[in-house]
Amino acid sequence: MTASIPCAIAIEGIKFRYPKAKTLALNNVNFSVNKGEIFGLLGPNGGGKSTLFKLLSTAVIPSEGTIRLNGKNPFMPNGGLRHELGVIFQSPSLDSKLTVMENLVYQSLLYGLTGSSMQQRIQELLKRFKLLEKTNEYAGTLSGGLQRRVEIIKALLHDPQIILMDEPSTGLDPLARIDLWNVIKELKESGKTILLTTHLMEEAERCDQLAIMHQGELVAKGSPQTLKEEVGGDVLTLTAREPETLRQKIESDLGLKVSIVDFAVRIETQQGESDIPRLMAVCGSEILTLTLSKPTLEDVFIRRTGHKFS
Amino acid sequence: MKHNQEFFWPAYSLCKREVVRFFRQRSRVIGAIVPPLVFWFLIGSGLGNSFRGSNYLIYLFPGTLVMIVLFTAIFSTISIIEDRREGFLQSVLVAPIAPASVALGKILGGAMIAFLQSMIFVIIAPMLGASFTFLGFVFLLAILFLSAFGLTGLGFLIAWKMDSTQGFHSVMNLFLMPMWFLSGSLFPVEGAPMWLKCVMLFNPLTYSVTAVRMGLFSGNFIVLRSWPGPLFCLAVSLLFCAVTFSAAVLSCSKKTIGENIL
Numbered sequence: 165m166t167a168s169i170p171c172a173i174a175i176e177g178i179k180f181r182y183p184k185a186k187t188l189a190l191n192n193v194n195f196s197v198n199k200g201e202i203f204g205l206l207g208p209n210g211g212g213k214s215t216l217f218k219l220l221s222t223a224v225i226p227s228e229g230t231i232r233l234n235g236k237n238p239f240m241p242n243g244g245l246r247h248e249l250g251v252i253f254q255s256p257s258l259d260s261k262l263t264v265m266e267n268l269v270y271q272s273l274l275y276g277l278t279g280s281s282m283q284q285r286i287q288e289l290l291k292r293f294k295l296l297e298k299t300n301e302y303a304g305t306l307s308g309g310l311q312r313r314v315e316i317i318k319a320l321l322h323d324p325q326i327i328l329m330d331e332p333s334t335g336l337d338p339l340a341r342i343d344l345w346n347v348i349k350e351l352k353e354s355g356k357t358i359l360l361t362t363h364l365m366e367e368a369e370r371c372d373q374l375a376i377m378h379q380g381e382l383v384a385k386g387s388p389q390t391l392k393e394e395v396g397g398d399v400l401t402l403t404a405r406e407p408e409t410l411r412q413k414i415e416s417d418l419g420l421k422v423s424i425v426d427f428a429v430r431i432e433t434q435q436g437e438s439d440i441p442r443l444m445a446v447c448g449s450e451i452l453t454l455t456l457s458k459p460t461l462e463d464v465f466i467r468r469t470g471h472k473f474s
Numbered sequence: 475m476k477h478n479q480e481f482f483w484p485a486y487s488l489c490k491r492e493v494v495r496f497f498r499q500r501s502r503v504i505g506a507i508v509p510p511l512v513f514w515f516l517i518g519s520g521l522g523n524s525f526r527g528s529n530y531l532i533y534l535f536p537g538t539l540v541m542i543v544l545f546t547a548i549f550s551t552i553s554i555i556e557d558r559r560e561g562f563l564q565s566v567l568v569a570p571i572a573p574a575s576v577a578l579g580k581i582l583g584g585a586m587i588a589f590l591q592s593m594i595f596v597i598i599a600p601m602l603g604a605s606f607t608f609l610g611f612v613f614l615l616a617i618l619f620l621s622a623f624g625l626t627g628l629g630f631l632i633a634w635k636m637d638s639t640q641g642f643h644s645v646m647n648l649f650l651m652p653m654w655f656l657s658g659s660l661f662p663v664e665g666a667p668m669w670l671k672c673v674m675l676f677n678p679l680t681y682s683v684t685a686v687r688m689g690l691f692s693g694n695f696i697v698l699r700s701w702p703g704p705l706f707c708l709a710v711s712l713l714f715c716a717v718t719f720s721a722a723v724l725s726c727s728k729k730t731i732g733e734n735i736l
Contacts, residue, residue: 221568246570257565261495273487274569276479318565 172357173197178229189215191380204371205361212380213361217330221251250324254331260304275322289317309340329360383468395459398436402429403452417446426472484571485579492583506546514538536687537659543622546591550584551629573727584626610692620711621682627718657683681710
């Protein structure tokens with residue numbers, strides 16, 4: 165991350181409290197997103213991703229801190245910056261009683277796009293997203309995957325530079341998910357910056373950069389690769405009838421660093437394969453199952469928060 | 475140019491969508507016209523014999539026209555609650571649009587629906603003995619449109635903060651129906667007891683009903699000398715529009731720190 169490239173999104177010291185809520189939904193969140201990146205906000209439900217998303221979409225004003233989009237404050241009056249922002253919400257924003265075409269025309273008009281340039285842009289996007297033959301169908305009759313595609317077109321009509329997606333793969337079948345990711349990659353290739361929220365590990369793996377959120381706080385940031393390397397080595401996960409006794413035994417007899425996460429005994433080690441025979445020799449009778457794995461983003465989450473990702 | 479982009483086209487978009495959606499849902503079209511018609515026919519016929527000297531069906535007609543406007547205008551603003559619940563409003567609220575444009579688009583759309591619905595009823599008016607001069611007809615159209623705009627604005631104000639249509643219906647019954655009862659639709663202001671008369675004189679709908687009556691029967695008799703006169707009614711209707719519209723703009727542009735507008 166070089167300082168000379170201006171950031172597409174820069175967030176500093178963001179705090180947010182919902183009216184009447186006792187705790188902060190976001191507590192001192194800082195991160196920046198470079199231009200042309202796919203940036204993922206990963207976290208369990210209720211971690212604060214969606215709140216942060218609302219702030220970025222300018223629907224909600226932060227209680228404290230600053231947000232800069234392309235170096236500018238999006239909360240200035242007259243919403244001039246909103247032209248640079250394309251927002252795809254988690255819950256559908258299509259009008260189910262209107263046709264695909266009508267949905268797109270009305271959305272274009274909201275952004276001041278009219279006449280032949282509007283028609284051209286709509287046709288171009290319908291073609292690109294293979295929706296030309298659905299133009300005159302009511303949005304409510306389309307499948308979830310197709311509706312999501314129309315949502316994406318809606319957000320791209322005014323050719324925004326920054327695209328925000330809230331849990332874009334919610335409600336999509338595996339095929340539609342692959343399709344979605346092809347679109348996301350295509351957008352990246354055309355120079356757009358994409359920020360998406362997700363609670364799916366495999367989706368987070370595909371991002372260039374990640375910020376992991378837990379209980380309103382940012383617990384880790386970096387590329388998926390770097391984050392996993394940070395955990396390093398192997399992860400051994402053991403289940404047992406008496407996890408606590410097993411933990412004490414392994415610590416005292418083998419000198420390994422052991423933690424208990426949700427009743428499972430978890431060992432981060434440099435040489436998992438050679439540790440397994442030693443473990444079996446010392447306490448094989450107490451172990452019910454034993455799993456050896458390379459660290460995943462879930463392990464990163466566990467290491468940073470001490471909680472299982474769920 | 476920029477003004478067009480952030481004001482005119484978004485308002486046009488929201489307004490047109492409103493009208494298209496309404497006429498696509500046949501039950502809503504019928505629901506706004508038939509009940510007032512039935513109401514008018516039953517009450518008018520039933521009470522007619524008890525009213526001496528004049529035809530009550532004809533007396534009730536202007537009020538019924540205003541009731542159609544009231545029903546359609548108010549119910550069209552339920553779409554705001556639906557838009558919020560179904561998610562459509564999300565994309566409107568993050569678009570680069572002036573709040574006044576959101577209010578204007580929604581209110582104008584609802585007002586046009588209400589105005590068009592009342593026109594269907596105006597067509598049958600001559601069959602009931604109404605005859606209007608050209609000026610009277612223009613006046614009638616102006617009053618109907620202004621009433622539609624003002625009432626949709628009122629509906630917008632009520633609906634903007636609400637998250638359920640049930641709540642909307644209770645406000646309708648508690649507040650809007652009495653507003654219609656006390657507008658001179660059912661009984662003339664002059665005959666009401668003093669306290670009721672005071673309430674009726676502060677009710678903007680009283681002036682709508684009076685003006686619609688003047689317009690509908692402009693060819694039958696001259697009403698210029700009576701109070702309130704046509705210009706006064708027009709002024710009250712304009713003021714009603716201005717007040718509700720400004721309040722609607724204020725309520726949808728309020729965006730304080732920490733407030734969640736989605």
